[in-house]
Amino acid sequence: MTTPDTALAARRGARRSPRARFTVGGTAKYLSLVIASAIVLVPLLVVFLTSLKTDKEASTTGPLTPPGNWFNFGNYLTAFQEGRLVQALVNTAIILVISTTGTVLIGSMTAYAIDRFEFRLKKLVMGLFLVATLVPGVTTQVATFQIVNDLGAFNTRWAAILLYLGTDIVSIYVFLQFIRSIPVSLDEAARLDGANSFTIYRRIILPMLKPAVATVVIIKGITVYNDFYIPFLYMPDSELGTVSTALFRFKGPFGAHWETISAGTVLVILPTFLVFLTLQRFIYSGFAAGSTK
Amino acid sequence: MTALQKDRKRGPAPAPAAPAAPTKPALHRRTTRRHWWFTPWLYLLVPLTLLVAFTYLPIIDMFGYSATDWDGISPTSENVGADNYLELFTRPELFKVFLVSGVYLTASFVQIAAALYFATVLSFNTRFRNVFKGILFFPYLMNGVAIGFVFLYFFQPGGTLDSLLDAFGHHGKQMWLGDPDLVNKSLAGVSVWRYMGLNMVLFLGAIQSIPGHLYEAASLDGANRWQQFRHIIAPSIKPIISLSVILAISGSLAVFEIPYIMTGGANGSQTFVIQTVNLAFKFDKVGLASASAVVLLALILLVTWIQRRLVPEERVELS
Numbered sequence: 001m002t003t004p005d006t007a008l009a010a011r012r013g014a015r016r017s018p019r020a021r022f023t024v025g026g027t028a029k030y031l032s033l034v035i036a037s038a039i040v041l042v043p044l045l046v047v048f049l050t051s052l053k054t055d056k057e058a059s060t061t062g063p064l065t066p067p068g069n070w071f072n073f074g075n076y077l078t079a080f081q082e083g084r085l086v087q088a089l090v091n092t093a094i095i096l097v098i099s100t101t102g103t104v105l106i107g108s109m110t111a112y113a114i115d116r117f118e119f120r121l122k123k124l125v126m127g128l129f130l131v132a133t134l135v136p137g138v139t140t141q142v143a144t145f146q147i148v149n150d151l152g153a154f155n156t157r158w159a160a161i162l163l164y165l166g167t168d169i170v171s172i173y174v175f176l177q178f179i180r181s182i183p184v185s186l187d188e189a190a191r192l193d194g195a196n197s198f199t200i201y202r203r204i205i206l207p208m209l210k211p212a213v214a215t216v217v218i219i220k221g222i223t224v225y226n227d228f229y230i231p232f233l234y235m236p237d238s239e240l241g242t243v244s245t246a247l248f249r250f251k252g253p254f255g256a257h258w259e260t261i262s263a264g265t266v267l268v269i270l271p272t273f274l275v276f277l278t279l280q281r282f283i284y285s286g287f288a289a290g291s292t293k
Numbered sequence: 294m295t296a297l298q299k300d301r302k303r304g305p306a307p308a309p310a311a312p313a314a315p316t317k318p319a320l321h322r323r324t325t326r327r328h329w330w331f332t333p334w335l336y337l338l339v340p341l342t343l344l345v346a347f348t349y350l351p352i353i354d355m356f357g358y359s360a361t362d363w364d365g366i367s368p369t370s371e372n373v374g375a376d377n378y379l380e381l382f383t384r385p386e387l388f389k390v391f392l393v394s395g396v397y398l399t400a401s402f403v404q405i406a407a408a409l410y411f412a413t414v415l416s417f418n419t420r421f422r423n424v425f426k427g428i429l430f431f432p433y434l435m436n437g438v439a440i441g442f443v444f445l446y447f448f449q450p451g452g453t454l455d456s457l458l459d460a461f462g463h464h465g466k467q468m469w470l471g472d473p474d475l476v477n478k479s480l481a482g483v484s485v486w487r488y489m490g491l492n493m494v495l496f497l498g499a500i501q502s503i504p505g506h507l508y509e510a511a512s513l514d515g516a517n518r519w520q521q522f523r524h525i526i527a528p529s530i531k532p533i534i535s536l537s538v539i540l541a542i543s544g545s546l547a548v549f550e551i552p553y554i555m556t557g558g559a560n561g562s563q564t565f566v567i568q569t570v571n572l573a574f575k576f577d578k579v580g581l582a583s584a585s586a587v588v589l590l591a592l593i594l595l596v597t598w599i600q601r602r603l604v605p606e607e608r609v610e611l612s
Contacts, residue, residue, distance in 0.1 A: 040432055139566075147347070165343055166344065265439045
């Protein structure tokens with residue numbers, strides 16, 4: 001989207017433009033940013049405060065009151081043990097690893113076939129992928145459900161894995177866009193050395209696609225981790241809870257225990273937060289590339 | 294978007310843009326001779342199977358089910374023709390969900406306006422801009438169920454929002470999620486909270502790709518910030534704004550997660566997708582649900598088609 005040069009130029013331009021002074025406009029700008037940040041942070045901080053309160057505190061003190069003991073991690077223990085969050089993390093990890101790996105392989109192979117080969121019906125194949133991007137997944141669940149059921153995948157982890165693999169067209173576009181920038185002369189050189197098409201894919205294309213792989217892994221990883229709809233619909237068995245569905249089930253047994261629900265919520269948000277802190281730059285560019293396809 | 298645009302522009306003639314393009318067709322012709330006709334199909338076997346099984350087959354099936362009274366379980370079903378569609382269009386309560394979509398649509402315009410404002414502000418020289426950008430974007434990455442719980446707690450009677458309003462001198466308790474007049478506004482607010490950051494980051498990316506000399510020229514001519522926004526920023530990010538508007542429209546038709554998690558569709562917060570899911574999986578009316586899904590699909594495709602007609606595919610060229 002942004003070539004490094006122009007981005008740099010824009011930044012340089014911004015730096016050279018008149019500096020923000022203590023003007024009315026400047027104050028209003030920072031005030032609006034601080035208010036917006038508060039709107040984002042306050043609901044989250046309140047949940048964090050509540051997660052450290054005792055049962056009694058949570059029901060008697062106001063939501064803005066800090067907990068009496070800042071190191072009361074009992075609710076986290078309850079959330080982990082009774083909320084089946086450990087099992088949920090294991091399930092999510094299994095689904096995440098298989099479907100992310102699969103998405104990378106499927107997406108890169110599709111892009112390789114479409115960009116590096118001339119074959120009949122190529123236009124049709126591309127059209128099929130293109131039209132599929134327009135069909136929102138939620139609309140077809142009624143019928144998809146029957147297909148998953150017929151495959152015998154209902155209430156198994158395979159239901160989620162298959163659906164995550166089968167309905168990801170965005171990643172194909174990310175790979176397609178990237179593979180075009182890899183010079184064909186590399187393929188040719190390898191071919192002259194006697195490499196067959198799969199060797200070229202594995203030894204040349206796949207390694208060169210690394211930045212695209214990173215983008216797809218980040219987008220896919222976060223999407224799968226956050227998805228609620230598919231595990232909720234296709235894996236109702238409580239043994240098969242993912243992070244989302246296990247947390248959703250907190251609603252029943254802990255209905256009135258906001259301190260436990262809050263602890264579970266914080267535990268679910270924490271991994272995302274850590275990933276965001278470490279991979280910030282990739283995440284911005286990844287989601288920018290992914291959602292404008 | 295860009296990939297799609299490239300494909301479209303390629304159309305019948307090979308792309309002229311890429312520097313490698315002149316040699317590429319020739320090379321391709323050579324590769325054609327070096328592989329079997331089925332080689333590309335080997336790579337496409339798995340992706341195409343999955344694509345057909347989980348995208349195209351469901352669409353075809355859905356049309357089929359929509360003409361029956363199937364309950365999703367029994368081996369037999371009656372063909373009822375267009376009855377399901379008639380029922381959809383004649384039962385007023387099944388149509389009420391579109392009013393709910395309207396609330397989300399209004400909210401998403403607020404969201405786009407806010408995103409535009411913050412993207413512009415952050416594109417200027419601002420202290421802690423990465424911190425602000427990070428804070429405003431983070432909700433988009435959060436788990437939907439977690440967001441649902443955060444705001445269930447936030448909107449509770451006597452909860453965070455009420456306490457805050459109390460602190461600012463506004464007394465009295467509102468049923469933020471219990472009052473049918475308020476519930477959709479509250480939920481749409483959560484949706485703005487969640488998605489504003491994504492719009493902002495997209496706009497910010499587009500703004501930062503505007504060449505810096507344009508601003509310099511403008512400020513030499515004495516243009517102020519508003520004029521810079523009006524005449525440089527706004528026209529050059531128009532494509533991404535119109536894309537966001539289209540996504541907002543189809544998004545507001547397909548709202549599901551937040552209201553389902555928070556209220557389950559109670560108190561008049563039922564959306565089109567919640568209604569469809571309930572029809573299919575709660576009331577076992579697969580036929581009616583399929584008809585409803587076909588209508589939703591048609592609406593979304595219509596919106597997308599209008600977008601393709603209205604919005605020029607070319608990105609606005611500046612410099």
